[in-house]
Amino acid sequence: MRHQSSLHLDLSFLLFSGAIIIALVVILLIPGRIVQADIAPPQQPPGANLSPADELTQVRMMEETVIINVLPEKDLTNMGQAEVWAQFLMENLGSEIESLLVRFPISANDGAFHYPRIKNFRVTVDGQMINTAPLQVPGENGDTIEWIHFEVQFPPGEIVDLVVEYTLNGTGEYPFVSYAYLLETGAGWKDTIGSGNIIVNLPYPATVQTVFVDSSPGWGWTSPDAVLKDNQVRWHFENLEPAPMDNISIALVWPSAWNHIELERQRVSSNPADGEAWGRLGKSYKDLARLRRSFRDDLGGEELFRLSLDAYESALELLPDDALWHAGLGDLLFWRFENYFFQSTEENRDGYMRALEEFYLAYSLDPDHPFIKDYIEGNYFSNDALAITNNGAVFFWLTQTPTLNPLEELSQTPEALPSDAIASAATSTPEQTGLVDSTDPLRGEENRKAESEQKSKNPLCGSMILVPLVLLLPLVKRSRKIKSKID
Helix, strand or coil: CHHHHHHHHHHHHHHHHHHHHHHHHHHHHCCCCCCCCCCCCCCCCCEECCEECCCCCCEEEEEEEEEEEECCCCCCCCCCEEEEEEEEEEEECCCCCEEEEEEEECECCCCCCCCCECEEEEEEECCEEECCEEEEEECCCCCEEEEEEEEEEECECCEEEEEEEEEEECEEECCEEEEEEECHHHCCCCCCEEEEEEEEECCCCCCCCCECCCCCCCCCCCCCCCEEECCEEEEEEEEECCCHHHCEEEEEECHHHHHHHHHHHHHHHHCCCCHHHHHHHHHHHHHHHECCCCECCCHHHHHHHHHHHHHHHHHHHHCCCCHHHHHHHHHHHHHHHHHHHCCCCHHHHHHHHHHHHHHHHHHHHCCCCHHHHHHHHCCCCCCCCCEEECCEEECHHHHHCCCCCCCCCCCCCCCCCCCCCECCCCCCCCCCCCCCCCCCCCCCCCCCCHHHCCCCCCCCCHHHHHHHHHHHHHHHHHHHHHHHHHC
């Protein structure tokens, strides 16, 4: 009986293991982009609380106010900077005067053993500017980090007003940036930090569209308990014993990226018949709605998706034969609904089909445009959805599914797709074929490095399928042993 039970468990194990490996094969064969490990952008030095050289001090940080002003920026190649103003009200709770060296970390390891520095550092004590000196401090990775220090006199029972100012560079890549501020460096003062306010002033409204509240761009986040109001993000604390978990960070949209959205909003407001401006607005919203290799899954991402969708559809109402705006809309829908193969909901299915339709129209209008060809030939859509032949692209799903059930929230899908569904170049004007006006860097949906959205080709090769097959070999051998036992 025990022998039969053991055989039953072995067979169950084989069935379970085989199911897992079959699932692995299916996942490997699923079309679409392959998720790859991303390297975070180089880390820039954070802002930080002042630190005492002697942690046996009787000096307490009674109150701190940190104001981080994120500066306006118009250049789309520049993520911007922030100016920091921080005030620390310090009181000596002892009975004797203390002369302390106060320290501040001016540099940090960026993750690749480069050491960018904070710029324009200056400090005043009771309104008087004082000099600083460099200091080398051992880092966490066996390296040496540059700090600065300066001497301050703390008379007993008196409040000393320390103010530091400096310029921070953010960490990020288009179109997201993050800033950090270390509270933990203030842990060496006596007792707790009495109270503190951290205020970030933005050059645009602080909303879930511009500030990551419930998600992350991948290299930064926004600390919990942030209060968003008008153009500010704020934190407040009382009697804090600062630890690493208390450090403040914030992840944002580049000021220049939001500035371009505001410009396009003004253009469509002043001229609602400007289809190009509507298309550029859709493109700008889309840039903020997605991450490197996925779509934002927070409330802000969903709002930006709807705004982008509305703008693209407004563009195509005015410019129905513009291949690039069809491709731009298809790209938006593909990124939003590409998880169709993992979550086969009606919404994902219809969004995915709509994306395929938009690329069919784009390919019909301009089959030779690099961005459109990249999508059609780049194995982004399912292999049974379309294929490349000597005569062009064949859109199987569209011919096999003449009547679609589009999302109610999405506008109606384009009418009357040709039954042969083979892309052939349609006669079009230069504007329709995407010959963009070089005087406007945002005219073309894909003009900026083919929309800066050239996704890596599917790196999956046939040899990857050998991985699950190799895993199957020991199971096959084991099954033979079990079979011999049964026989």
